[in-house]
Amino acid sequence: MSAETPVISCKEIWKIFGDKPKDFYKNMRPGMSFDEIHAKGYIAGVKNVSIDVQKGEMLVIMGLSGSGKSTLVRCFSRLHDITAGTITVDGQDIMALPEKELIELRRSKMGMVFQSFGLLPHRSVLENVAFPLEMRGQDKHTRRERAMEVIELVGLKGREDYFPRELSGGQQQRVGIARSLAIEPDIWFLDEPFGALDPLIRKEMQDEFLRLQKLLNKTIVFITHDFDEALRLADRIAIMKSGMIEQCDTPDKIVLNPATEYVRKFTHDVDKARVVRAGGLMVAGLSGEGQPVDVRSSVAAMARMLVNDSRDTIPVQKAGVVIGALPRKAALDILLGAEV
Numbered sequence: 001m002s003a004e005t006p007v008i009s010c011k012e013i014w015k016i017f018g019d020k021p022k023d024f025y026k027n028m029r030p031g032m033s034f035d036e037i038h039a040k041g042y043i044a045g046v047k048n049v050s051i052d053v054q055k056g057e058m059l060v061i062m063g064l065s066g067s068g069k070s071t072l073v074r075c076f077s078r079l080h081d082i083t084a085g086t087i088t089v090d091g092q093d094i095m096a097l098p099e100k101e102l103i104e105l106r107r108s109k110m111g112m113v114f115q116s117f118g119l120l121p122h123r124s125v126l127e128n129v130a131f132p133l134e135m136r137g138q139d140k141h142t143r144r145e146r147a148m149e150v151i152e153l154v155g156l157k158g159r160e161d162y163f164p165r166e167l168s169g170g171q172q173q174r175v176g177i178a179r180s181l182a183i184e185p186d187i188w189f190l191d192e193p194f195g196a197l198d199p200l201i202r203k204e205m206q207d208e209f210l211r212l213q214k215l216l217n218k219t220i221v222f223i224t225h226d227f228d229e230a231l232r233l234a235d236r237i238a239i240m241k242s243g244m245i246e247q248c249d250t251p252d253k254i255v256l257n258p259a260t261e262y263v264r265k266f267t268h269d270v271d272k273a274r275v276v277r278a279g280g281l282m283v284a285g286l287s288g289e290g291q292p293v294d295v296r297s298s299v300a301a302m303a304r305m306l307v308n309d310s311r312d313t314i315p316v317q318k319a320g321v322v323i324g325a326l327p328r329k330a331a332l333d334i335l336l337g338a339e340v
């Protein structure tokens, strides 16, 4: 596999629910809307989606309830057979895989975490985490050792003999995360993993998750309803509506240039100064004088400088090299809440 091959690559995929969906798709008039398809007795869970997920990327999928997030992610692991299009994982067409190889692919490469923690109530933390290793036929000693490693990683050392009911919601989700990590998946699917947690614990788990991701650098597809959560975690956010991706972009770009009215609604209450970074406002060919700012600095973090500085353009650097400049007025507009 070449370095550029995406880990997951979808080309024009459809998942239609209903009776004989492939026949319906074949005879479908091109350009039918979600509602027109619905009127014919079918649901377009995923409608003509093309997207690539790169190695080490955290792609967050968001959208309102019923927009197709879970359906799309289930297609990525072929928990749903798609109606049309192609999906490759590490360059391999997963629709062409025999059942046995598909199961092996899921077991060896994919980890999944869901909102309902899905723990086995009569097994201890250790036994829950070791369970996928048991399914793989590993001996007791090896699985215990690996389970202890990931239990420590998620901050639950000392609780390995507890039962799920003896843990808080946040701790139970940590067990779910540890269990999915035990098999060292390359691709990690998380479907609203923090949805059942109260806001404070949720924030704590997001921090924990970012820490883990820094350490493990997995390829992650993360579903959420919560735009703030998406902004905190994502490299890119894909916003879905009626089975389609309305926009897939970096948080900066989504906030600065929402592609549709639906996307704009998500961004409406966001504190843009915290989301938009120097890199998002930078103009590549532009030059500036004096002390540069880092490409990753948020407008909020630069607030004092932006207000006190008198330069029109401020150089922006990445890894110590100046790569462009930031028009100070554009950053000030965001800081002061002017429409951009």
Ligand SMILES: Nc1ncnc2c1ncn2[C@@H]1O[C@H](COP(=O)(O)OP(=O)(O)OP(=O)(O)O)[C@@H](O)[C@H]1O
Pocket: 017, 018, 043, 044, 045, 063, 064, 065, 066, 067, 068, 069, 070, 071, 072, 225
């Ligand atoms: N097995 C199924 N049979 C028929 N329709 C389905 C099935 N699974 C999903 N759908 C429909 O597909 C559409 C997308 O559902 P999906 O669960 O992917 O949405 P979602 O964005 O994940 O929603 P939520 O945030 O509520 O989980 C919905 O209209 C849903 O009713």
